[in-house]
Amino acid sequence: SQTIHQWPATLVQPVGSPLSLECTVEGTSNPNLYWYRQAAGRGLQLLFYSVGIGQISSEVPQNLSASRPQDRQFILSSKKLLLSDSGFYLCAWSNQVNSPLHFGNGTRLTVT
Amino acid sequence: DAKTTQPTSMDCAEGRAANLPCNHSTISGNEYVYWYRQIHSQGPQYIIHGLKNNETNEMASLIITEDRKSSTLILPHATLRDTAVYYCIVRAYIQGAQKLVFGQGTRLTINP
Numbered sequence: 001s002q003t004i005h006q007w008p009a010t011l012v013q014p015v016g017s018p019l020s021l022e023c024t025v026e027g028t029s030n031p032n033l034y035w036y037r038q039a040a041g042r043g044l045q046l047l048f049y050s051v052g053i054g055q056i057s058s059e060v061p062q063n064l065s066a067s068r069p070q071d072r073q074f075i076l077s078s079k080k081l082l083l084s085d086s087g088f089y090l091c092a093w094s095n096q097v098n099s100p101l102h103f104g105n106g107t108r109l110t111v112t
Numbered sequence: 113d114a115k116t117t118q119p120t121s122m123d124c125a126e127g128r129a130a131n132l133p134c135n136h137s138t139i140s141g142n143e144y145v146y147w148y149r150q151i152h153s154q155g156p157q158y159i160i161h162g163l164k165n166n167e168t169n170e171m172a173s174l175i176i177t178e179d180r181k182s183s184t185l186i187l188p189h190a191t192l193r194d195t196a197v198y199y200c201i202v203r204a205y206i207q208g209a210q211k212l213v214f215g216q217g218t219r220l221t222i223n224p
Binding site: 032034036042043044045046049050051057059088090092094100101102103104105106108 | 146148153154155156157158161199209210211212213214215216217
């Protein structure tokens with residue numbers, strides 16, 4: 001069966017520090033991969049999606065970037081964190097064909 | 113993307129059926145209706161989806177009106193663990209990937 005792993009579960013970082021969140025998927029090949037963010041008390045916002053290695057599409061302009069160095073690995077990064085980057089970051093995957101999204105357990109990032 | 117409208121919150125007694133409505137009056141003919149839920153501090157969990165026919169799985173039933181402008185998610189015997197935010201989403205495709213736009217959802221509270 002397919003599984004998705006996100007780490008770390010929680011993270012506290014100072015303003016101006018770099019960020020790297022990692023997500024890996026097991027049990028499937030060539031998945032679509034997604035990064036969502038949920039600010040406190042708000043809905044989920046799609047940040048990035050990827051349909052293949054090295055293919056990244058950004059949904060909203062921001063201080064973050066994403067990369068997909070391997071088929072089942074998706075990384076969310078920032079060179080310098082802002083206070084507004086705080087939130088709950090969720091990785092998700094879906095098959096290339098019509099299928100639901102499956103989410104990881106998320107990373108709760110607090111920028112201080 | 114078709115927009116969805118859901119009540120902000122609902123209550124239901126444990127053991128009773130929970131019926132969560134959703135309006136999607138601008139839905140296109142090839143757009144699916146998806147339901148997810150998010151338990152506090154966890155990633156969203158896929159529940160069910162449908163196009164025009166009613167659907168049932170081990171978690172819930174989905175009733176879609178004949179004109180497809182609204183739908184109802186039914187949890188037949190609600191338990192305390194069903195307390196969560198429930199999202200009704202109309203899916204769109206972008207370059208082979210799925211773009212799920214999450215609204216505010218319905219906060220369902222199951223009362224003992």
